[in-house]
Amino acid sequence: MKKYKELSREELETLRSELQKAFEDAKGKGLSLNMARGKPSPLQLDISGELCDALTSSSDFITESGIDIRNYGELTGLPEAKKLMGDMMGVDADKVIVFGNASLPIMYDTVSRSYAFGVNGSTPWCKLDKVKFLCPVPGYDRHFAITEQFGIEMIAVPMDDNGPDMDIVRKYVESDDSVKGIWCVPRFSNPAGVVYSDDVVKAFATLKPAAEDFRIYWDNAYAVHSLYDDAPKLLDIIGECEKAGHPDMIFEFCSTSKISFAGAGIAAMASSADNLAWVKKTMTIQTIGYDKVNQLRHVRYFKDIDGIREHMKKHAEILRPKFEAVYDEFEKELSGLDIATWTTPKGGYFISFNAMEGTAKEIVAKCKEAGVTLTGAGATYPYGKDPKDSNIRIAPSFPSAEDMKKAAEVFVLCVKLVTVEHLLGA
Amino acid sequence: MKKYKELSREELETLRSELQKAFEDAKGKGLSLNMARGKPSPLQLDISGELCDALTSSSDFITESGIDIRNYGELTGLPEAKKLMGDMMGVDADKVIVFGNASLPIMYDTVSRSYAFGVNGSTPWCKLDKVKFLCPVPGYDRHFAITEQFGIEMIAVPMDDNGPDMDIVRKYVESDDSVKGIWCVPRFSNPAGVVYSDDVVKAFATLKPAAEDFRIYWDNAYAVHSLYDDAPKLLDIIGECEKAGHPDMIFEFCSTSKISFAGAGIAAMASSADNLAWVKKTMTIQTIGYDKVNQLRHVRYFKDIDGIREHMKKHAEILRPKFEAVYDEFEKELSGLDIATWTTPKGGYFISFNAMEGTAKEIVAKCKEAGVTLTGAGATYPYGKDPKDSNIRIAPSFPSAEDMKKAAEVFVLCVKLVTVEHLLGA
Numbered sequence: 103m104k105k106y107k108e109l110s111r112e113e114l115e116t117l118r119s120e121l122q123k124a125f126e127d128a129k130g131k132g133l134s135l136n137m138a139r140g141k142p143s144p145l146q147l148d149i150s151g152e153l154c155d156a157l158t159s160s161s162d163f164i165t166e167s168g169i170d171i172r173n174y175g176e177l178t179g180l181p182e183a184k185k186l187m188g189d190m191m192g193v194d195a196d197k198v199i200v201f202g203n204a205s206l207p208i209m210y211d212t213v214s215r216s217y218a219f220g221v222n223g224s225t226p227w228c229k230l231d232k233v234k235f236l237c238p239v240p241g242y243d244r245h246f247a248i249t250e251q252f253g254i255e256m257i258a259v260p261m262d263d264n265g266p267d268m269d270i271v272r273k274y275v276e277s278d279d280s281v282k283g284i285w286c287v288p289r290f291s292n293p294a295g296v297v298y299s300d301d302v303v304k305a306f307a308t309l310k311p312a313a314e315d316f317r318i319y320w321d322n323a324y325a326v327h328s329l330y331d332d333a334p335k336l337l338d339i340i341g342e343c344e345k346a347g348h349p350d351m352i353f354e355f356c357s358t359s360k361i362s363f364a365g366a367g368i369a370a371m372a373s374s375a376d377n378l379a380w381v382k383k384t385m386t387i388q389t390i391g392y393d394k395v396n397q398l399r400h401v402r403y404f405k406d407i408d409g410i411r412e413h414m415k416k417h418a419e420i421l422r423p424k425f426e427a428v429y430d431e432f433e434k435e436l437s438g439l440d441i442a443t444w445t446t447p448k449g450g451y452f453i454s455f456n457a458m459e460g461t462a463k464e465i466v467a468k469c470k471e472a473g474v475t476l477t478g479a480g481a482t483y484p485y486g487k488d489p490k491d492s493n494i495r496i497a498p499s500f501p502s503a504e505d506m507k508k509a510a511e512v513f514v515l516c517v518k519l520v521t522v523e524h525l526l527g528a
Numbered sequence: 529m530k531k532y533k534e535l536s537r538e539e540l541e542t543l544r545s546e547l548q549k550a551f552e553d554a555k556g557k558g559l560s561l562n563m564a565r566g567k568p569s570p571l572q573l574d575i576s577g578e579l580c581d582a583l584t585s586s587s588d589f590i591t592e593s594g595i596d597i598r599n600y601g602e603l604t605g606l607p608e609a610k611k612l613m614g615d616m617m618g619v620d621a622d623k624v625i626v627f628g629n630a631s632l633p634i635m636y637d638t639v640s641r642s643y644a645f646g647v648n649g650s651t652p653w654c655k656l657d658k659v660k661f662l663c664p665v666p667g668y669d670r671h672f673a674i675t676e677q678f679g680i681e682m683i684a685v686p687m688d689d690n691g692p693d694m695d696i697v698r699k700y701v702e703s704d705d706s707v708k709g710i711w712c713v714p715r716f717s718n719p720a721g722v723v724y725s726d727d728v729v730k731a732f733a734t735l736k737p738a739a740e741d742f743r744i745y746w747d748n749a750y751a752v753h754s755l756y757d758d759a760p761k762l763l764d765i766i767g768e769c770e771k772a773g774h775p776d777m778i779f780e781f782c783s784t785s786k787i788s789f790a791g792a793g794i795a796a797m798a799s800s801a802d803n804l805a806w807v808k809k810t811m812t813i814q815t816i817g818y819d820k821v822n823q824l825r826h827v828r829y830f831k832d833i834d835g836i837r838e839h840m841k842k843h844a845e846i847l848r849p850k851f852e853a854v855y856d857e858f859e860k861e862l863s864g865l866d867i868a869t870w871t872t873p874k875g876g877y878f879i880s881f882n883a884m885e886g887t888a889k890e891i892v893a894k895c896k897e898a899g900v901t902l903t904g905a906g907a908t909y910p911y912g913k914d915p916k917d918s919n920i921r922i923a924p925s926f927p928s929a930e931d932m933k934k935a936a937e938v939f940v941l942c943v944k945l946v947t948v949e950h951l952l953g954a
Contacts, residue, residue, distance in 0.1 A: 147598040151585035159577035172573040203819040366821035393629040395792035
């Protein structure tokens with residue numbers, strides 16, 4: 103296949119006509135497919151139906167540790183749930199607090215707590231003139247929304263296949279004491295699907311921050327969400343930070359939202375003893391405790407980390423064909439044209455697509471016109487602004503594999519059409 | 529029975545010896561009873577066991593409104609859950625947001641949101657020199673803990689059998705624009721058990737606050753928690769505020785924590801459209817949504833407000849004898865002695881006891897010595913400081929009725945002993 107840039111004007115015009123015709127045909131099909139958000143499909147949700155049977159009226163509501171889960175108490179979560187969530191993150195149960203139904207509110211509350219009261223004794227961020235967060239890009243729009251809401255300045259940091267550019271991270275963190283945090287999705291990053299390399303994890307753990315209240319926000323959302331057995335592993339950053347003598351530099355988050363039920367799972371934070379004590383200090387004012395019934399339900403259902411791993415294989419079986427439908431279509435239709443790059447993650451919920459500069463918004467709009475909804479272009483950048491207007495996040499989880507194939511076809515068509523128009527217009 | 533104050537020194541000394549002996553006997557029994565917190569007893573929790581059967585793997589996980597409760601979405605809660613919780617508060621479903629497992633975090637988050645971002649467009653409280661809250665006393669220690677944590681100055685306001693002294697409330701609210709809120713438990717107040725009279729509710733609704741961001745925090749925790757059929761009703765303040773042209777002045781909160789499972793129920797807030805829009809603006813950053821599985825579980829189990837009312841009768845049957853054990857013991861042993869007053873609420877979770885000035889801490893300590901744990905004296909006042917050292921909160925729900933009788937006997941004994949010692953020492 104010939105590279106688009108090598109086509110003559112005449113060839114491009116012929117191509118545009120063909121693509122326009124195909125686009126009109128696609129529009130005529132009246133598709134309505136949504137690849138905007140990382141939502142599990144109903145088939146995936148069906149896998150966890152029996153979670154609801156794990157606690158019934160005839161169940162023992164007292165835990166092995168002797169706690170009546172139906173009553174108040176146990177602010178930091180059931181010991182059994184701490185063990186399960188700790189095992190997911192590869193840390194001991196005593197480094198874990200189990201919270202409510204999802205991890206996003208834990209992250210929000212951690213920022214909110216730092217804003218109002220300061221991180222473990224340091225100045226509350228609301229009393230500072232300037233607070234900054236580093237944001238590896240492309241990244242997760244909901245992370246950026248939290249920092250934006252608190253008026254925190256976001257600095258984009260480029261990523262490659264190994265994770266964030268650690269030279270840039272180090273420069274900012276070690277020279278600027280207004281840099282208080284960095285958002286990371288270290289395994290199957292949202293949306294690029296990058297698994298941070300061991301070197302990158304170690305580089306994080308050995309940072310020497312200018313600010314004593316700098317913290318790494320390690321959103322391990324896809325800790326056990328591999329699509330393939332040979333998916334890369336992630337080094338335990340909590341252990342690495344301890345080894346490097348910086349145990350307080352890290353907050354790790356995880357949840358079962360994409361394991362059991364989305365938004366009705368259980369979620370946890372892991373950190374050092376000092377950080378957990380700080381969290382508890384405000385937590386004990388904010389709540390009498392989270393939903394221990396749902397915590398025990400999850401423990402009884404999954405039993406242990408092996409139970410979760412087996413469960414995740416069922417998710418992978420459903421998700422893999424959808425990812426592969428996209429990978430195949432991209433490979434077949436786009437490789438060699440030199441108009442786009444894309445990632446082919448071995449896990450997680452997203453594929454990151456880089457179109458020709460200045461075309462992403464138009465591609466998303468064209469797809470919408472043909473009935474395929476994507477995440478808004480720019481969403482993967484702080485303030486929703488992709489300076490190159492190039493990155494598009496693809497979320498293949500929700501549609502069926504068959505629909506995903508159709509959606510990928512429409513997407514590829516729109517990429518080609520917009521790119522040709524762009525080349526002709528330029 | 530003779531009033532203690534009318535006893536001669538000799539009579540008091542004889543009485544002290546008798547009481548000391550009785551106290552030593554009581555200590556010897558090795559009791560271990562806890563009346564410190566408003567915890568439901570295991571028998572009460574058993575009532576709701578079948579809640580867990582309301583959703584099983586064979587259930588339909590799609591609501592009547594067409595929502596898959598296992599997936600993301602519906603930030604403000606299921607329509608069916610809004611209806612149920614709205615009916616509990618006597619307001620329309622469109623005035624309700626359903627949140628997570630308890631109402632305390634909703635209140636905390638509302639204060640936190642006001643602190644960081646300001647109430648619906650007004651100056652964030654963190655940017656103000658001084659923010660004050662009114663605290664009707666005796667009141668709920670966890671309310672006071674929230675305002676204390678955010679550095680909000682608390683002003684105690686006395687209450688009588690009709691609710692807070694509205695002349696004092698009006699004076700502060702209408703003259704001081706740093707007064708931004710008031711904590712209220714309007715039905716079966718914690719701990720006095722007062723149901724605010726219609727006049728008091730109307731007086732609240734017609735306040736003309738000096739601060740545009742003044743809000744009434746109406747914690748309707750015991751909305752349906754009557755012990756007797758003839759328990760006083762509470763006027764709907766949301767309707768009254770609307771009538772008075774102040775729809776934005778009120779936040780109402782409620783939960784099923786003491787209906788289904790403590791800390792594993794569902795909780796809600798009711799307010800005006802403008803206030804709800806303001807809440808949603810930050811909520812959409814904080815969370816993708818609360819646990820809809822538990823919301824539907826509650827809806828399927830209770831069906832409607834009548835289902836809740838029937839359910840609450842079962843709670844009342846368990847709780848009533850415990851309250852009456854206390855009422856009877858107090859009446860039998862303390863009436864006529866002129867050394868204490870107490871409330872006899874027709875619902876809720878608490879009894880408020882006023883001992884002779886300067887004796888509450890000592891009484892609580894004595895009870896502890898004899899194996900009966902009470903809420904710390906002073907807890908019912910802002911900053912944990914009861915200026916008269918007189919008020920003690922009694923929480924009869926957790927022990928069995930039989931144990932409650934024993935605990936009340938010990939309590940009465942300690943009240944008498946400490947009072948006599950006080951009279952002799954004074």
